[in-house]
Amino acid sequence: MNRVRWALLAVATLVSLAGGFAIPHDPAHDAWWNRIPVFFALFGFAGCVAIMFFAKFLGKRLLRKREDYYDAD
Amino acid sequence: MPIDAGFPPALVMLAGALLLPMLPRGWRSAFTLFVPLLALLLVLAAPPGVHLTMELMDYRLVVYKVDRLSRLFGTIFSLVTVIGCLFAFHVKKTAKQSAALLYAAGALGVTFAGDLITLFVFWELMTLPSTYLIWARGGRESEKAGMRYFLFHLFGGGMLFAGILMYAGETGGVLIEQLTARGSLSSWLILAGIAVNAAVVPLHAWLPDAYPKATVTGAVFLSALTTKTAVYVLLRIFPGWEILIYLGVLMALYGVVFAFLANDIREILAYHIVSQVGYMVAGAGIGTEMAINGAAAHAFSHILYKALLFMGAGAVLHTTGKSKLTELGGLAKKQPVILWLYMIGAFSISGFPLLNGFVSKSMVVSAAGAAHHDVVMLLMMLAAIGTFLSVGLKLPYGVWYGEDSGVSAHPPPRNMYLGMAAAAFFCILHGVAPGLLYGMLPYPVHYVPYTSAHLVEISQGAIFTFAAFWIFRKLAAGEAGITLDVDWFYRRPAGWVRRVFVEDLDAAFNKVDALSMDMVGKLSMLSRNPMRIFTDAGEKYFSPDAYRPKIHTLILLVLSVFVLIGILGLLYR
Numbered sequence: 001m002n003r004v005r006w007a008l009l010a011v012a013t014l015v016s017l018a019g020g021f022a023i024p025h026d027p028a029h030d031a032w033w034n035r036i037p038v039f040f041a042l043f044g045f046a047g048c049v050a051i052m053f054f055a056k057f058l059g060k061r062l063l064r065k066r067e068d069y070y071d072a073d
Numbered sequence: 074m075p076i077d078a079g080f081p082p083a084l085v086m087l088a089g090a091l092l093l094p095m096l097p098r099g100w101r102s103a104f105t106l107f108v109p110l111l112a113l114l115l116v117l118a119a120p121p122g123v124h125l126t127m128e129l130m131d132y133r134l135v136v137y138k139v140d141r142l143s144r145l146f147g148t149i150f151s152l153v154t155v156i157g158c159l160f161a162f163h164v165k166k167t168a169k170q171s172a173a174l175l176y177a178a179g180a181l182g183v184t185f186a187g188d189l190i191t192l193f194v195f196w197e198l199m200t201l202p203s204t205y206l207i208w209a210r211g212g213r214e215s216e217k218a219g220m221r222y223f224l225f226h227l228f229g230g231g232m233l234f235a236g237i238l239m240y241a242g243e244t245g246g247v248l249i250e251q252l253t254a255r256g257s258l259s260s261w262l263i264l265a266g267i268a269v270n271a272a273v274v275p276l277h278a279w280l281p282d283a284y285p286k287a288t289v290t291g292a293v294f295l296s297a298l299t300t301k302t303a304v305y306v307l308l309r310i311f312p313g314w315e316i317l318i319y320l321g322v323l324m325a326l327y328g329v330v331f332a333f334l335a336n337d338i339r340e341i342l343a344y345h346i347v348s349q350v351g352y353m354v355a356g357a358g359i360g361t362e363m364a365i366n367g368a369a370a371h372a373f374s375h376i377l378y379k380a381l382l383f384m385g386a387g388a389v390l391h392t393t394g395k396s397k398l399t400e401l402g403g404l405a406k407k408q409p410v411i412l413w414l415y416m417i418g419a420f421s422i423s424g425f426p427l428l429n430g431f432v433s434k435s436m437v438v439s440a441a442g443a444a445h446h447d448v449v450m451l452l453m454m455l456a457a458i459g460t461f462l463s464v465g466l467k468l469p470y471g472v473w474y475g476e477d478s479g480v481s482a483h484p485p486p487r488n489m490y491l492g493m494a495a496a497a498f499f500c501i502l503h504g505v506a507p508g509l510l511y512g513m514l515p516y517p518v519h520y521v522p523y524t525s526a527h528l529v530e531i532s533q534g535a536i537f538t539f540a541a542f543w544i545f546r547k548l549a550a551g552e553a554g555i556t557l558d559v560d561w562f563y564r565r566p567a568g569w570v571r572r573v574f575v576e577d578l579d580a581a582f583n584k585v586d587a588l589s590m591d592m593v594g595k596l597s598m599l600s601r602n603p604m605r606i607f608t609d610a611g612e613k614y615f616s617p618d619a620y621r622p623k624i625h626t627l628i629l630l631v632l633s634v635f636v637l638i639g640i641l642g643l644l645y646r
Binding site: 009012013015016017019020023024031033034038039040041042043044045046047048049051052053054055056058059062063064065066067069070 | 329330331333334442447450451454455458459462525526528529530531532533534535536537538539540541542545548549552553554555556557558564565567
């Protein structure tokens with residue numbers, strides 16, 4: 001990632017966060033999360049972290065095996 | 074029958090597959106483009122209605138029936154076959170080319186079937202060529218995975234057929250209509266049979282097992298046809314079955330979690346088929362007009378971007394010979410075109426604006442919201458985050474960026490670029506002009522994808538998913554090894570099953586065999602010479618002379634009796 005791309009990403013972040021405050025949500029679907037302007041930023045971050053750690057946890061504890069696991073016997 | 078607008082496109086594909094080996098070698102690749110194109114034109118030209126019926130015993134079979142839903146799926150199946158054949162244009166092995174066309178013939182046949190018998194025949198027609206596309210890769214891994222794939226689909230087909238027979242027995246008809254009998258075993262058997270092909274968790278393990286081991290070009294057809302024909306049948310027969318909502322959401326999240334663990338790039342993509350098909354299955358379960366529209370639209374989009382993704386991953390495998398994240402890295406400079414075409418697919422599957430995933434996935438999610446399934450809606454959005462994480466970030470980071478693996482890549486054949494570009498074109502086309510896609514859907518569309526609120530939602534989600542990924546990107550690095558899935562339940566006990574049912578059983582049979590042969594030997598001896606049971610001596614065959622006492626024994630006996638009588642006479646005189 002070069003400097004130009006980071007700058008563009010920063011601008012996009014600001015615009016989308018500001019958009020969350022400025023744009024009223026769709027009245028057709030009134031879910032509780034629509035009342036939090038930055039909900040999807042939090043959701044994206046927390047969801048991504050949760051998926052990564054949960055998957056890694058499952059993998060370490062239970063699911064990841066050596067390449068020849070099924071050939072071993 | 075002349076070829077007119079009412080000619081079944083499935084038969085065109087079938088005829089094409091059978092004609093192909095008889096053509097001159099140089100024409101065959103071009104022919105594989107011509108056949109699905111012809112089928113596509115037929116699908117587009119076919120007016121709605123019943124075009125071909127047959128009689129089978131007492132049943133009236135509807136072989137070719139067109140309505141808006143089947144035309145939508147027929148269009149995309151033909152289109153993706155054209156694109157896949159373009160990507161595979163350099164392949165010169167006739168069996169692979171024929172298998173692809175046969176496979177597509179099966180998918181089209183299922184799509185336009187008006188009765189369950191026709192559906193089943195074409196359903197099974199898909200199984201063998203698709204298995205061949207796995208086996209054709211060669212090697213022990215592909216051979217064994219292909220066999221597991223084949224057996225799993227035979228099992229699914231068996232359930233489907235049992236369900237169809239029971240249904241025919243119960244209702245006296247085989248025409249395809251919505252099943253509403255929730256208490257009937259036949260409905261559940263049919264549902265289970267379809268669910269196998271739709272890779273519904275926990276009947277999904279064949280998919281991430283076999284697809285990564287298929288041929289580079291075969292995987293493109295596999296990714297497009299089997300699961301989506303099953304989605305079509307679910308939309309047709311099982312709309313509104315609530316259980317599908319929960320199974321669909323489970324699939325969406327399950328695929329995401331397992332994809333994050335995978336090391337093989339095509340396994341990541343395979344788990345994301347399970348995940349994306351989950352949206353469609355849930356859409357079928359919700360069953361409203363909007364949800365059916367959304368699921369159908371998402372199937373259409375999904376086939377295009379997933380084919381593009383599989384072509385991108387396949388191109389990497391074709392040019393480097395490697396498909397594991399642990400063996401790849403730093404290829405961005407060496408194959409920028411493949412990278413960017415892949416990224417179009419990756420951004421599509423992640424639901425980015427201006428791409429087809431945006432206009433279709435959001436429709437399913439909104440349909441869940443409109444039907445007041447708020448939790449379902451939220452979980453679908455969570456799965457979308459996981460999709461971007463694995464397909465949009467982890468995979469490209471591991472293959473094209475990250476640590477340079479020093480892998481060398483030779484340029485791919487030009488037709489591979491063309492195939493990818495064609496798929497990318499449609500991904501973008503429907504993203505910028507959603508009306509083209511919405512116009513084909515079964516019900517009128519009132520949904521507007523491009524609203525400011527929706528754009529804010531997607532951009533916030535994506536940017537902060539990226540932020541989380543960037544912070545913890547070390548976690549996303551590929552790890553050597555395999556991931557256990559529910560296939561463990563039939564792969565792990567395989568040795569044990571073989572021991573009990575083959576080796577032990579074999580040994581038991583041998584023992585019984587030896588015992589009974591021994592017994593037979595003794596019995597036959599009894600009939601030949603019973604004396605040998607009691608004495609070791611004697612001839613093989615019984616002869617009375619051999620056991621007749623000798624004459625001196627008799628004389629001795631007579632003499633002894635005389636002596637005995639003489640002694641007794643003297644004593645009692």
